Amino acid sequence: MSTIKEVAAEAKVSVATVSRVINNNGYVNEETRKKVLQAISTLNYMPNEVARSLFKKQSKTIALIVPDIKNPFFPEIARAIEDVMSSQEYTLILCNSDGKVEKEIMYLDAMKQKYVDGIIIVTSTLTPKHIETRDIPIVALDRKISPDIPSVTVNNYEGARQAVQYLKKIGCQKIAHIRGPHAISNADERYKGFMKEVENEPWFHPELVVNGNYNVLETTEATKGLLTKYPDIDGIFAGNDYMAIGVLKAAVQLGIRIPEELSLIGFDGIQLSQLTNPEITTMAQPIYELGLTAAEQLLEMIEGKPLVQLHHHFEVKLMDGQSTKR
Template sequence: MSTIRDVAKVAGVSVATVSRVLNNKGYVNEDTRKKVEAAIHSLNYKPNSVARSLFKKKSKMIGLIVPDITNPFFPQLARAVEDVTNHSGYTLVLCNSDEDIIKEQEYIEVLNQKYVDGFIIVTSTLKAEHIKDLKVPIVALDRPINLDTPTVSVNNYEGSRLATKFLCDTGCQKIAHVRGPYNVLNADERCRGYLDEVQDLDWFRPELVVNGNFNINKTKEIAKELLTLHPDIDGIFAGNDLMAVGVIKAAEELGIKIPEQLSIIGFDGITLCETTSPELTTIAQPIYNIGSKAVQILVDLIENRPLEQNNYTFSVELIERQSTKPR
């Protein structure tokens, strides 16, 4: 493998001159530049990226930290981030935190030591004090960290109201909600939207809200218990699509027909919705758009371009499929 010294020897120049050509920094006359470029080409020389990052304290890498890579929402989100990252000339490093603040801080520390140029983070645990000393930019995705950190998300509250109202409009008389974890803002906002739609109705009871923790297996068990205790439930809004699939599985095991006896709607719009039986009605996020917007903001920050705005909130869309009665 050729080295920078080999390039300098073939071109008949100093190592410093080759370095100036590679980094496009400092004056090099045109004839000398052509000699160096010809030597690089003939030797098929590839600059050492580690050495370059140590020298420049930049790596052309972006860190993406997500809480649960087994949730299909996050791989779809990561795909969007990766596409735009690569198109912008950066490399993506994907980290799975398990919603563990210690893991999140360790990933940030390790990548910071490797001179990562910026972070996109999906977190419910990091606060302003955890990131205040970072010298590289951060964009919060899906959930805000604080008011000063640029954030890309969707309108979870309006989406959940849309889901709950849709179940009411299709004739559901008693609607339950399987919420996500407490103190996760998007889960809290989706629950709040549901409550604002139903809490003044005669049939509402607090026990109609149960916590599935964004987990399919936990949701299946808790939904079986819920449907057994309240057999008159005829509609369920699940706080994400993965939990909605858990509800479908619970209904199947209890012999409850979907949508004839029970309508189910999820939230996220992951591709899994089209492969379930029945296919899942959902409130779809523009997953690709929010991922790509987060990268655009981060690259603008890295390259010192001004931001048009600090926070972006995307709208969601109701996609009607077979798991709910038609309106």
């Protein structure tokens, strides 16, 4: 593999001149620039990005830390972020934390050591202190960390209320909720939105809320237990589309027809919800826009620009599928 010294020798210039051409930094006359570029092409020279990162303490790389890459919501978010970053010649590193604070801290430290330029993180465990002590641009996505840390989120509470209101509108008389994990802010907000709409209903009982932990297999088993104990449930609001798929599976195993006997609505609007049979009615987040906005925020922070808006808060909207009565 050729070295920068060999390029300099081939072009009959100094190593510093080659460096200025490669980094587009400092004046080099056009004739000399052409000689250097020709030498780079002749020798098939590839700049050492690791060495460049160590020298500049930046790497044209950002990290995305998510709690569960198996949840289809996060790959869709990652696609939007990657589109923005690649257009600016940044590389994206994807990290799966399993929602564990020790893994999130490990990734923060590892990315800092690798001179990653910034991080987008989905977390319910990190505190502002974890962020402030690491001195690296960070944007919180899907879940806020603190009022002082930039974030991109949606109105989970209102979206959940609208989901339950829709189930009532189409005639559901007993509605259950498959909620996400406790202490995860968006799951808690969706639960609170559900409760606002049902807590004063004569048919409501706390056992109509079960935890699917944002996991499709756990949701399948939890739903089977719920529908076996309360066979008169005719509506379910699942806290995300991934769990809604678990509800579909449970209904099939119990011989319950959707939507004829049970109406189902999810939350997120992932593409997979349109590929199930029946297609899932859902409260759709603007997923691509969320990722794009988080990426643009991070780029502004990396470039040292002041953020015009610290927190971006989007609304969700009903995407009518086939899993609810007409």
